Amino acid sequence: MELPVIWANYISIALFLALSFGVWSIPKSAVVPEKYDGQSWRDLRVWATGLIVFQIVLYAYFT
Amino acid sequence: MHPIDLAVVIVYVGLITFVGIRFSQRVKTAKDFFLASRSLAWWVIGLSIIGTNVDTNGYIGASGNAYSIGIAQANFEWIGAIPAMIIAALIFIPLYWRAGVYSIAEYLGLRYSQAVRVMAASIVVVMSMFAMGVAMWALAITLQTFIGWPIWLGILVSGTVVGLYSVAGGLGAVAITDSIQVCIMFVCGLVIIAIGVSDAGGAGSFVSKLTAENPTHLSAYLPADHETYPWHGVILGLGLVLSPAYWVGGQAILQRTLGARTQWDASAGMMFAALAKTFVPVLIVFPGLLAIVMMANIEYPDMALPWVIKNVLPVGLSGLMFVAIIAALQSSIDSSINSTALMITRDIRHVLMKNHNPESDLKIGRLLTLGLLLSAMSIAPYVGNLGGIFNFLQLLLSLFQGPMLALLLLGALTKRATATGGIITLVSGVTLAGILTFVVKLNLLYVAFISFCYAVPALWIISGFTQPHSDEHLKTLTYSPWDER
Numbered sequence: 001m002e003l004p005v006i007w008a009n010y011i012s013i014a015l016f017l018a019l020s021f022g023v024w025s026i027p028k029s030a031v032v033p034e035k036y037d038g039q040s041w042r043d044l045r046v047w048a049t050g051l052i053v054f055q056i057v058l059y060a061y062f063t
Numbered sequence: 064m065h066p067i068d069l070a071v072v073i074v075y076v077g078l079i080t081f082v083g084i085r086f087s088q089r090v091k092t093a094k095d096f097f098l099a100s101r102s103l104a105w106w107v108i109g110l111s112i113i114g115t116n117v118d119t120n121g122y123i124g125a126s127g128n129a130y131s132i133g134i135a136q137a138n139f140e141w142i143g144a145i146p147a148m149i150i151a152a153l154i155f156i157p158l159y160w161r162a163g164v165y166s167i168a169e170y171l172g173l174r175y176s177q178a179v180r181v182m183a184a185s186i187v188v189v190m191s192m193f194a195m196g197v198a199m200w201a202l203a204i205t206l207q208t209f210i211g212w213p214i215w216l217g218i219l220v221s222g223t224v225v226g227l228y229s230v231a232g233g234l235g236a237v238a239i240t241d242s243i244q245v246c247i248m249f250v251c252g253l254v255i256i257a258i259g260v261s262d263a264g265g266a267g268s269f270v271s272k273l274t275a276e277n278p279t280h281l282s283a284y285l286p287a288d289h290e291t292y293p294w295h296g297v298i299l300g301l302g303l304v305l306s307p308a309y310w311v312g313g314q315a316i317l318q319r320t321l322g323a324r325t326q327w328d329a330s331a332g333m334m335f336a337a338l339a340k341t342f343v344p345v346l347i348v349f350p351g352l353l354a355i356v357m358m359a360n361i362e363y364p365d366m367a368l369p370w371v372i373k374n375v376l377p378v379g380l381s382g383l384m385f386v387a388i389i390a391a392l393q394s395s396i397d398s399s400i401n402s403t404a405l406m407i408t409r410d411i412r413h414v415l416m417k418n419h420n421p422e423s424d425l426k427i428g429r430l431l432t433l434g435l436l437l438s439a440m441s442i443a444p445y446v447g448n449l450g451g452i453f454n455f456l457q458l459l460l461s462l463f464q465g466p467m468l469a470l471l472l473l474g475a476l477t478k479r480a481t482a483t484g485g486i487i488t489l490v491s492g493v494t495l496a497g498i499l500t501f502v503v504k505l506n507l508l509y510v511a512f513i514s515f516c517y518a519v520p521a522l523w524i525i526s527g528f529t530q531p532h533s534d535e536h537l538k539t540l541t542y543s544p545w546d547e548r
Contacts, residue, residue, distance in 0.1 A: 008284035008294035012142050015302070019146050026153055030544030033327055042327065047334045048149045054341055055145055062134050062283040 012059045016052045023048045068382025069210075075247070075386040076224055079240050079393075083228020086236035093424035096233035097165055097405045098322040103235070107242050108332025111319045113339045114241030114394030117248065118198060122347055122391045126371075127364035129344075129351025133273075133280025135292060136351070137344040141283075143301040144340050147310035152333035155311040158475055158542050160326045166402075167312050167471075168410040174474040174532075174540045175485035177414045182489065183467065184410035187314055190460045191403040195396055195435065196442030202392040203443060208369060209385050214444055221393065222440040229397040230432045237397045238319050244390030245339070251380070251387040252346035258375055259353040272356045280352065293506070300508025304515045308464040312471050315395075315402040346387075396439070404431040461507055462500060465514030466492025473522050478537045484526035492518040 023045050036042045090096050103111075129136040164170045168187070172180025203217030212220075228236040263269040273280055284294035310316065323329035353375065354367035361370050372384045408428045413419055466489050473480040496514035499505045505513075531537075 002287055005282065005284050005286055005294055008298060011298055012283070015142070015146065019149065023149065023153065027544050030157070031153065031330075033325070036327065044153060044330055044334055047331070048153065051145055051149060051334070051337050051341065055141055058141060059283055062281055
């Protein structure tokens with residue numbers, strides 16, 4: 001049985017959600033050096049989350 | 064070409080050459096030349112990565128593909144890049160940076176063995192030499208199409224300009240000029256969108272005109288029975304194997320992150336590149352769609368972008384767009400030359416010539432950069448005849464991607480992978496990929512996925528029976544932030 005093409009979008013969105021869980025499982029100390037403590041914009045996990053949300057929107061729109 | 068367009072081109076060439084040569088004054092050692100003295104800021108790294116990534120195929124070929132298959136072409140910029148770039152930024156770049164290596168091959172040498180290092184470097188060097196010739200040829204063809212220069216003159220002028228800043232200034236000059244080039248590319252992309260959507264009568268009208276006769280052109284994926292880009296293959300082969308192999312193991316891409324001023328800048332640079340990458344379809348996919356909406360009368364899809372430049376952009380801007388195409392090609396050539404010179408100088412020469420003198424790395428690196436540039440310029444006029452060989456080499460390179468990714472992943476994330484396991488897995492994995500490609504004649508996307516699925520357990524099992532490196536040796540070569548909590 002062949003899955004409809006729309007499933008490719010669902011799978012992509014699921015992969016991006018799984019990636020965001022992986023990103024937030026990385027401890028902050030591995031991403032932000034101590035000297036930047038208190039500068040939340042330097043937390044690359046936040047950058048990654050922004051990118052992932054954008055990708056999810058793209059794959060939800062272009063179906 | 065209109066005189067105003069020509070003036071724009073001359074100003075661009077002058078600016079790039081000036082910036083590149085100014086940078087040459089900072090180069091005193093091999094580290095300055097190959098890693099920009101570890102001084103690059105995150106935003107320079109990000110823009111330079113995109114400049115290196117968007118090449119001939121990216122610009123002209125992708126617009127042509129978008130004309131044929133629509134927005135599905137953007138998968139190469141989205142699921143075929145973003146996840147791998149995030150993983151590279153958060154896991155692999157910190158690892159390479161802490162290991163203090165100049166190249167990915169050097170990391171593989173430390174993690175596995177010098178044999179794996181030389182093998183990985185040799186594959187990339189051979190492939191890069193042909194790829195540079197192809198890029199130089201494409202640059203000359205572009206100059207011939209727009210200005211009417213003969214091929215030899217195009218090769219001579221573009222080779223001289225690239226040579227002036229990459230031989231003199233090394234990675235620092237390459238990264239700065241790449242950044243300028245990418246800014247030009249994005250300005251042109253935005254102008255094309257504004258003019259294109261306006262001419263089409265607004266965004267709504269643009270979409271309805273596009274989908275009237277091409278209803279799937281705004282679908283991200285193509286059916287499973289599509290000959291070239293079936294959606295299973297795109298997700299499994301491109302998204303899970305080929306893209307990570309490129310973004311966590313591509314030397315030309317990652318070299319600028321190794322030249323970062325701090326580890327944070329290195330990772331943030333890749334993350335910034337991912338943000339820019341999300342918008343790259345604006346540059347390379349939209350012109351193909353615009354050509355459909357404007358009912359371009361073109362003979363074949365690759366003519367979509369040249370048609371848009373000629374028929375949509377006003378005088379001055381078409382010169383700037385022409386500059387953007389030259390910039391895309393130049394930034395790929397300069398990065399490739401610099402990274403190839405690095406791998407020959409260190410990963411091949413240092414390993415094979417036991418009595419090498421590290422003090423002469425800068426001199427040899429510069430001579431190699433010049434030699435590689437001259438060889439690319441020599442190969443370029445004959446690329447039409449070498450097309451078959453180039454395609455074959457590209458095919459061979461793709462056979463390494465699945466097994467190489469397995470080596471990088473297990474090498475970085477576990478202490479289990481061993482030197483013997485690495486060599487056996489690499490050789491047997493490439494053999495399997497060769498059989499699947501040449502005997503079974505499977506789509507390359509599936510070959511990459513299957514060879515990766517073979518290599519992971521193979522490396523895991525074989526390593527269980529062979530001698531591992533000591534924990535002390537692996538301390539800076541494996542990623543384990545959870546242990547440090």
